[in-house]
Amino acid sequence: MRKAFAIIIEFYQKWISPAFGPRCKYYPSCSTYATNAVSEYGAKGLTMAAWRLVRCNPWSHGGVDYVLSKSSKQPIKTGAN
Amino acid sequence: MGSILNPLYFAVSWVIVTFHSLLGYIFGENESESIKWSLSIIGLVILIRIILIPLFVKQIKSQRALTALQPHMKEIQKKHKDDRQKQSEEMMKLYKEHKTNPLASCFPILAQAPIFFALFTVLNGIARNTPHGVLKGDLLLSAQEAKFFGANLSSTFLSSDTNTQTKLVIVALIIFMSATTFTTQRQLMVKGMPKMDSSNNMMLQQQKIMLYVFPVIFAVSGVNFPVGVLIYWSTTNLWTFGQQFYVIKRNPTPGSPAYEELMKKRTVKDKDNGALPTTNEDGTTQTDPGVEQSKPQQRQQPSKGSKKKKKK
Numbered sequence: 001m002r003k004a005f006a007i008i009i010e011f012y013q014k015w016i017s018p019a020f021g022p023r024c025k026y027y028p029s030c031s032t033y034a035t036n037a038v039s040e041y042g043a044k045g046l047t048m049a050a051w052r053l054v055r056c057n058p059w060s061h062g063g064v065d066y067v068l069s070k071s072s073k074q075p076i077k078t079g080a081n
Numbered sequence: 082m083g084s085i086l087n088p089l090y091f092a093v094s095w096v097i098v099t100f101h102s103l104l105g106y107i108f109g110e111n112e113s114e115s116i117k118w119s120l121s122i123i124g125l126v127i128l129i130r131i132i133l134i135p136l137f138v139k140q141i142k143s144q145r146a147l148t149a150l151q152p153h154m155k156e157i158q159k160k161h162k163d164d165r166q167k168q169s170e171e172m173m174k175l176y177k178e179h180k181t182n183p184l185a186s187c188f189p190i191l192a193q194a195p196i197f198f199a200l201f202t203v204l205n206g207i208a209r210n211t212p213h214g215v216l217k218g219d220l221l222l223s224a225q226e227a228k229f230f231g232a233n234l235s236s237t238f239l240s241s242d243t244n245t246q247t248k249l250v251i252v253a254l255i256i257f258m259s260a261t262t263f264t265t266q267r268q269l270m271v272k273g274m275p276k277m278d279s280s281n282n283m284m285l286q287q288q289k290i291m292l293y294v295f296p297v298i299f300a301v302s303g304v305n306f307p308v309g310v311l312i313y314w315s316t317t318n319l320w321t322f323g324q325q326f327y328v329i330k331r332n333p334t335p336g337s338p339a340y341e342e343l344m345k346k347r348t349v350k351d352k353d354n355g356a357l358p359t360t361n362e363d364g365t366t367q368t369d370p371g372v373e374q375s376k377p378q379q380r381q382q383p384s385k386g387s388k389k390k391k392k393k
Binding site: 015018019020021022023024025026027028030053056057058060061062063064077 | 136139140166169170172173174176177180181182184185186187188189190191266269270290294295
């Protein structure tokens with residue numbers, strides 16, 4: 001399930017997102033955040049990803065926002081570039 | 082699912098029906114039903130895009146405010162030359178600190194998705210004789226007869242009763258959608274984006290995607306969508322193109338080729354007027370009145386933020 005989600009996001013990042021140009025107000029982007037959140041937290045990560053997408057709106061100022069690791073509470077930096 | 086979207090079906094059908102009856106005053110009550118229904122869909126697009134204009138203006142303003150941040154940005158790029166992650170992090174921090182963010186977020190696209198879906202359902206309802214919202218009774222019957230260049234608004238390429246005329250119209254619309262998307266993206270890439278050194282690969286990738294993937298997406302979805310939805314899609318693409326064309330000409334992103342062109346034009350103008358522009362060390366000219374205008378706007382923003390805090 002988590003793998004399938006990662007594949008969908010990867011497809012989006014490779015084929016769909018470039019066509020719209022960079023547009024995410026956060027770093028890492030919502031899609032990278034979603035992959036990390038789901039691989040770390042599963043279903044709860046899905047909610048986290050949805051909430052991040054809501055937070056990334058025209059009235060937000062964005063910023064740096066990593067998914068925190070379950071165990072160490074350290075930011076997960078994989079996949080971000 | 083249907084019940085959650087009922088208000089949306091109502092809103093979309095109401096807008097279309099209202100435009101239809103307003104157009105009745107222009108074209109006459111019983112005349113040219115086809116034109117009225119087609120224009121009603123176009124009216125829906127125009128209404129939505131007008132509602133979205135303030136968001137667009139807001140984004141343009143924060144892009145302009147970037148001019149003031151350019152020295153900081155250059156510093157960051159220099160400092161973290163070999164660490165793209167750190168570079169992006171610092172850039173985002175800078176935007177947040179100055180309460181300005183040039184990026185648009187996915188909202189403008191996502192906000193249109195439910196409307197698009199609702200329109201899809203409403204138009205399919207016309208074909209299946211299922212009323213949605215206020216599009217029912219005589220109006221439904223009238224909409225069933227409506228044609229766009231001889232193609233029924235509710236028929237799709239793949240439905241069995243579709244004639245050749247309709248198929249030709251659908252193919253034309255798919256080609257039109259692909260062409261507008263391609264030109265819009267190409268214009269943005271060539272003229273509208275700041276030059277970046279490490280993004281050549283990404284650019285090539287983008288061009289490939291636009292050339293091959295978009296026509297495929299439009300073709301695959303286009304044969305399944307009713308003609309009315311394709312009219313909506315084509316109009317919104319055309320609007321995006323026009324909007325971007327205007328912005329690139331009049332309000333280009335700082336650092337982009339279009340911006341440099343505009344600056345050159347303005348410099349020439351100022352020289353003609355006898356006033357010499359002052360050029361900074363980093364090559365930015367300070368003759369742009371917009372830079373001055375953007376300063377008080379920036380100052381207002383912290384007060385907005387403090388209001389938000391009070392609410393919490």
